[in-house]
Amino acid sequence: MTIYNFSAGPAVLPKAVLEKAQADMLDYRSSGMSVLELSHRSNEFDAIIKEAEALLRELMAIPDNYKVLFLQGGASTQFTMIPLNLAQGKKAYYHVAGSWGKKAYTEALKLAKSIPMQPELLASSEEHKFSLIPLYDSSAIDPEAAYVHITTNNTIEGTAIYDLPDTNGVPIVADMSSNILAVRYQVDQFGMIYAGAQKNIGPAGVTVVIIREDLLNKEPVLSSMLDYSIQAKAESLYNTPPVYSIYIAKLVFEWIKELGGLDQMEVVNREKAGLLYTYIEQSPFYNNPIKNPRERSIANIPFTTPNEELDKKFVKEAEAKGFKNIKGHRSVGGMRASIYNAFPKEGVVALIDFMKEFESHNINK
Numbered sequence: 001m002t003i004y005n006f007s008a009g010p011a012v013l014p015k016a017v018l019e020k021a022q023a024d025m026l027d028y029r030s031s032g033m034s035v036l037e038l039s040h041r042s043n044e045f046d047a048i049i050k051e052a053e054a055l056l057r058e059l060m061a062i063p064d065n066y067k068v069l070f071l072q073g074g075a076s077t078q079f080t081m082i083p084l085n086l087a088q089g090k091k092a093y094y095h096v097a098g099s100w101g102k103k104a105y106t107e108a109l110k111l112a113k114s115i116p117m118q119p120e121l122l123a124s125s126e127e128h129k130f131s132l133i134p135l136y137d138s139s140a141i142d143p144e145a146a147y148v149h150i151t152t153n154n155t156i157e158g159t160a161i162y163d164l165p166d167t168n169g170v171p172i173v174a175d176m177s178s179n180i181l182a183v184r185y186q187v188d189q190f191g192m193i194y195a196g197a198q199k200n201i202g203p204a205g206v207t208v209v210i211i212r213e214d215l216l217n218k219e220p221v222l223s224s225m226l227d228y229s230i231q232a233k234a235e236s237l238y239n240t241p242p243v244y245s246i247y248i249a250k251l252v253f254e255w256i257k258e259l260g261g262l263d264q265m266e267v268v269n270r271e272k273a274g275l276l277y278t279y280i281e282q283s284p285f286y287n288n289p290i291k292n293p294r295e296r297s298i299a300n301i302p303f304t305t306p307n308e309e310l311d312k313k314f315v316k317e318a319e320a321k322g323f324k325n326i327k328g329h330r331s332v333g334g335m336r337a338s339i340y341n342a343f344p345k346e347g348v349v350a351l352i353d354f355m356k357e358f359e360s361h362n363i364n365k
């Protein structure tokens, strides 16, 4: 049976990447050592991390005045590092369109009790169960504020921001964990971008940070591990980095480049998502909670059947047929198809076939 892994993260990796990693496993480039055993100060690893950075710069067209960091602690640690490094006693706005954005805001509120900063809720769609991207009046943003935090793709709820909002000149800090490298964003429109790797980049354990140089601390005053400027100066080697995760990320970047780069990735992703949305749209049986097509995620697609009983039945039967991890997040229920870069189009086609079959057996019952 073919297994299709719809996990929201850690998520499916390209088979070609896993095969390459397998071939390299015991003896990396005739070093007689596995990548898992390489010193992070070795020439071999130095080449790996430099290539990883160069490839990411090329794929995303990252301008020279941005630093690329490979950090640890997941995207969740960024919820703390961002205010610590960037708030500088000023206002920091949070645009909350999903559970992760809410967490980022909540962390800022907590930190504001111990560091000088002023977190402001710019907009929230929580009262709509985060089924839409909330609007706001950009002229209300204090132009002296430190940053506006947004989430480009709401992994749990299935919405996304493709056209960046007007922030009255204030730098945008974006959590791009679930759609980095899935669609094209212009990096120079951001002050900072960050992403946990386990959705669209590689294995868990490494977090990518892309930060404009002028936002770095001039004088390090923070705990070193949490200071972007120290991490940047040390070229992500202040302490032992997640060597293997960075190596796999490098292989994924190579894989994307070989397939034609980010723009080609986006074409394929839009095609995959389009198939599923079009099917759900015309079906009297399935429902997608995101009503505005322009706000629909191409990475995470939630859907439901007419009732919870049928949702449970769907998940059970789907699992048995090899469609793994398709259950929706516990906070929203239903189903969620996470179809990141490495998720094959055949898997989407197979899912739709299964959905049709399930619909015909269960409609009006």
Ligand SMILES: *Cc1c(COP(=O)(O)O)cnc(C)c1O
Residues within 6 Å of the ligand: 009, 073, 074, 075, 076, 077, 100, 151, 153, 154, 155, 175, 176, 177, 178, 196, 197, 199
């Ligand atoms: C998964 C996810 C996170 C949390 O990532 P961790 O690496 O587990 O901390 C944060 N934001 C978004 C948008 C996510 O999808």
